[in-house]
Amino acid sequence: MTLLELMHLLRKHLAVVIVLPIITALVTAIVCYGFLPNQYTASVSMYILSGSLSNSSTTSTSSTDYSDLTASQLLANDFASIAKSDLVKNKAAAALGMSSLNAYSISVDSSTTTRIIILSVTGTNAASATTIANEMASVLSDTAVSVMDVQSVNVIDAATQPTGPSGPPRVMYTLVAALAGLFLAIALIVVRDMADTTIKGAVDVQEVLELPMLGQMPKVKG
Numbered sequence: 001m002t003l004l005e006l007m008h009l010l011r012k013h014l015a016v017v018i019v020l021p022i023i024t025a026l027v028t029a030i031v032c033y034g035f036l037p038n039q040y041t042a043s044v045s046m047y048i049l050s051g052s053l054s055n056s057s058t059t060s061t062s063s064t065d066y067s068d069l070t071a072s073q074l075l076a077n078d079f080a081s082i083a084k085s086d087l088v089k090n091k092a093a094a095a096l097g098m099s100s101l102n103a104y105s106i107s108v109d110s111s112t113t114t115r116i117i118i119l120s121v122t123g124t125n126a127a128s129a130t131t132i133a134n135e136m137a138s139v140l141s142d143t144a145v146s147v148m149d150v151q152s153v154n155v156i157d158a159a160t161q162p163t164g165p166s167g168p169p170r171v172m173y174t175l176v177a178a179l180a181g182l183f184l185a186i187a188l189i190v191v192r193d194m195a196d197t198t199i200k201g202a203v204d205v206q207e208v209l210e211l212p213m214l215g216q217m218p219k220v221k222g
Contacts, residue, residue, distance in 0.1 A: 006190070013189045017182065024181030029174045038165035040126035042133040045156040046140070048079055048115040076110035078148060079117055083108045083140055091143070092136045104132060116156065126162050133159035 010017055082088060089101045104123040110116075119140070121133040141153040199205055202213050 009189060009193055010186065013185075016189060017185045020185040020188075021178045021181035024184070025174050025178035028177035029170070032168065032170040032173050036168050036170070037124045039122050039124060039167035040129050040162045041120050041122045041166040042126070042130040042159040042162055043118055043120040043157075044133045044137045044159040046117045046119065046137055047154045047156055048075055048117065048144070049151045049154060075148070075150070076115055076117060079140075079144060079153075080108040080110045082143060082147065083117070083119055083136070088136060088139050088143055091139045092132060095139065096131065096135055101132060104129065106136070121159070122166065130159045130161045 084106060089106070093099065093101050104121050107120045107122075109118045109120070119133060119136060121129045121136065123129040123132070137153075137155050137158070141155075144150050144153050199208060202216060206213055
């Protein structure tokens with residue numbers, strides 16, 4: 001099937017091409033806006049103070065600077081791994097009187113050039129997400145000092161209660177559903193056309209009989 005034939009086929013079934021994406025987008029929008037709860041994200045930024053790095057910073061050679069940068073990256077990666085560990089989550093949950101933090105999504109972002117760590121907690125309750133983020137920062141500070149070779153972990157910006165939801169991305173879900181409906185409509189039309197083996201015109205007759213067409217009888221109305 002050529003592209004021109006496909007365009008003619010889609011034009012013939014234009015109603016399906018238009019209606020099906022609208023239906024899928026409408027159903028997705030109803031589910032997203034009617035059943036998916038709002039998500040709120042609270043973030044706290046922290047700075048890792050390492051004694052080994054601060055002592056090595058007295059030398060201003062390029063090799064030492066590169067070594068400090070590499071060590072900072074490794075330190076930030078290690079800290080991010082500890083932040084996602086069950087040890088930190090369980091300690092924070094116990095301090096807040098909660099059984100677990102499974103209902104909340106926890107992410108840690110670490111820059112490749114600094115020792116600044118951003119801890120984000122996402123949940124359906126804005127106040128709870130803020131409280132958990134600040135408590136995890138406190139637990140992380142104590143855990144990092146005892147486990148890692150760091151002097152301290154200082155909080156730069158404590159988590160504040162978000163004023164608006166951070167998700168879910170309802171508009172994106174709706175657009176993706178509309179696009180999926182469009183592809184589904186095209187697929188259904190093409191499959192239906194390929195499965196239809198009836199003869200529709202002179203070209204089909206020549207292909208089936210493998211004989212040249214000598215002429216056509218016109219259709220006379222009335």
